[in-house]
């Protein structure tokens with residue numbers, strides 16, 4: 001397809017567009033009994049339990065199209081939902097995708113967005129089984145629902161951590177926030193002086209963390225292969241400190257977290273210093289890392305030491321102890337939820 005082709009959505013109409021966007025996608029899961037094309041889809045998880053989650057992505061709130069390629073946006077819209085399914089220790093099987101957009105979008109633009117959706121589906125073995133398509137007066141609105149399966153009562157909640165459990169985080173945290181800080185800075189410079197080209201040299205890691213997060217399927221597979229069942233779990237969308245407080249509040253416990261144990265990538269640390277930010281603050285309050293935060297019984301410690309993708313950052317305590325953060329200098333502070341909140345500007 002030529003770069004300059006612009007096909008108006010009106011040339012296809014709503015039903016033509018849906019057919020165009022979905023016709024080449026085949027379903028792969030046995031649980032997908034009926035897919036796109038009827039009043040509803042039908043799924044059958046053959047005795048397993050069904051896990052379901054949904055998240056909205058709103059232009060200007062969750063993403064900025066000035067620096068977000070549509071293919072990446074499609075991919076990320078799916079990933080943030082799959083991340084919630086993995087956070088239940090479940091396997092994603094189907095998604096629905098609903099979109100609303102203004103006439104500033106062409107068929108080619110939506111094709112790009114769906115390319116990203118399909119790449120994410122392929123990678124995680126998920127079927128697209130339906131959705132909805134509408135117009136919006138202003139802005140691109142995306143709503144994805146993900147469905148998954150889990151063996152009966154094997155899902156992992158936020159509320160079941162026990163005193164003494166180890167608190168663990170997968171991968172590294174803070175990078176996506178630094179990617180966002182960089183993109184917002186470059187956008188500002190560009191708007192002030194459009195002749196200046198964005199300077200993203202050497203910043204691929206943090207930009208990648210923002211634009212193409214990876215839901216941690218590998219961690220769930222590692223648990224299954226090593227007979228590990230976390231005592232509680234959730235994904236890191238709003239920032240580590242905010243998520244730890246959710247685990248503590250819902251489990252009626254306190255915690256001790258150690259600054260020196262926070263997994264921060266070198267590229268993120270360097271970027272933080274460049275922007276005059278504290279890497280620890282970025283890791284605790286940044287958000288959009290889409291890593292898993294979970295608690296484990298102490299006797300499982302040996303099973304995870306060999307996995308370099310898992311860091312132990314602290315442990316759960318009695319509720320009376322409060323939620324505490326110990327700095328590298330040995331000072332102790334209460335943890336506050338300074339994570340992302342769509343209603344706080």
Ligand SMILES: Nc1ncnc2c1ncn2[C@@H]1O[C@H](COP(=O)(O)OP(=O)(O)O)[C@@H](O)[C@H]1O
Pocket residue numbers: 054055084237
């Ligand atoms: N408008 C709503 N109506 C009903 N339930 C909601 C609504 N918004 C959020 N929830 C529910 O509240 C819980 C927490 O949501 P949220 O903080 O968005 O979690 P996550 O970070 O996993 O997306 C979830 O169970 C979610 O389904």
Ligand SMILES: Cc1ncc(C[n+]2csc(CCOP(=O)(O)OP(=O)(O)O)c2C)c(N)n1
Pocket residue numbers: 055060061062063064080180237238286287288340341342
């Ligand atoms: C334009 C823009 N503004 C702000 C952000 C930062 N941001 C967007 S969503 C989000 C966190 C998660 O969003 P939320 O809607 O709370 O997801 P949920 O917790 O429901 O999964 C963050 C930090 C961004 N990526 N782009």
Ligand SMILES: [Mg+2]
Pocket residue numbers: 054055056
């Ligand atoms: Mg949500």
